[in-house]
Amino acid sequence: MRAKTEKRIQAESLRKEQGLSYSDISKVIGVSKSTLSSWLNHIYLSDEQQEQLRRRMVSNRASFAARAWSVNQKRYQKARQLAVQAGIGVFDEIPEHRSVDELSLAMLYLGEGSKSYGRVQIASTQVVILRYFLTTLKQLYTIDETRLRFRLNLVIAAITFENDFIDWWKTELRYPSARFSKTQYDPRSQVKKVTGNYHGVCTLTYCDSYLQRKLVSLANVYINSRIAMEGTR
Numbered sequence: 001m002r003a004k005t006e007k008r009i010q011a012e013s014l015r016k017e018q019g020l021s022y023s024d025i026s027k028v029i030g031v032s033k034s035t036l037s038s039w040l041n042h043i044y045l046s047d048e049q050q051e052q053l054r055r056r057m058v059s060n061r062a063s064f065a066a067r068a069w070s071v072n073q074k075r076y077q078k079a080r081q082l083a084v085q086a087g088i089g090v091f092d093e094i095p096e097h098r099s100v101d102e103l104s105l106a107m108l109y110l111g112e113g114s115k116s117y118g119r120v121q122i123a124s125t126q127v128v129i130l131r132y133f134l135t136t137l138k139q140l141y142t143i144d145e146t147r148l149r150f151r152l153n154l155v156i157a158a159i160t161f162e163n164d165f166i167d168w169w170k171t172e173l174r175y176p177s178a179r180f181s182k183t184q185y186d187p188r189s190q191v192k193k194v195t196g197n198y199h200g201v202c203t204l205t206y207c208d209s210y211l212q213r214k215l216v217s218l219a220n221v222y223i224n225s226r227i228a229m230e231g232t233r
Contacts, residue, residue: 019046110216115212117212125202158194
């Protein structure tokens with residue numbers, strides 16, 4: 001029988017007496033974990049050693065995760081910054097032309113609006129979306145403001161804040177003369193208390209069948225033309 005090497009004796013001692021993992025022993029004596037497995041597979045750790053080893057492994061994983069999170073956060077932050085700059089670069093290339101705004105409005109309506117015949121309608125919780133839609137609508141077309149209506153959809157828990165929310169939307173939309181129809185409440189909601197950033201869903205409706213058809217037509221023609229161009233490549 002061969003005599004055990006000094007490193008094997010050291011490895012067995014670290015395993016038996018300190019309950020170190022193969023990874024830790026490998027770092028101490030410079031032997032691969034596969035070699036340690038064959039050297040030490042006959043050594044059983046006590047319950048206490050196994051628990052200590054388990055705690056160290058959990059701690060090591062947490063430490064690794066924290067380091068990885070920091071590295072990934074920096075990587076993602078850099079990627080987001082590059083994406084923002086890329087978006088700004090595309091915007092800088094967009095020409096100042098009415099057709100661009102018309103197409104933008106039409107695509108937003110096609111994606112987010114209600115397609116009911118005879119009216120242009122869009123609803124959102126995001127005031128910036130409705131403010132853009134309203135502002136662009138008024139800038140592009142000579143609209144009859146008597147056909148323009150707004151309505152809130154709220155959870156029942158917000159019933160006492162209805163007037164406050166209407167005033168908030170008027171202010172944020174920069175349209176103090178906005179006429180709001182009777183508020184609708186969602187009876188299915190289980191919300192018991194509204195938070196400070198809640199203002200409900202606001203629906204903007206402009207009754208004009210011609211404009212509704214024009215926006216849908218513009219968006220569809222653009223999409224179909226791009227698909228047709230792709231098919232010819």
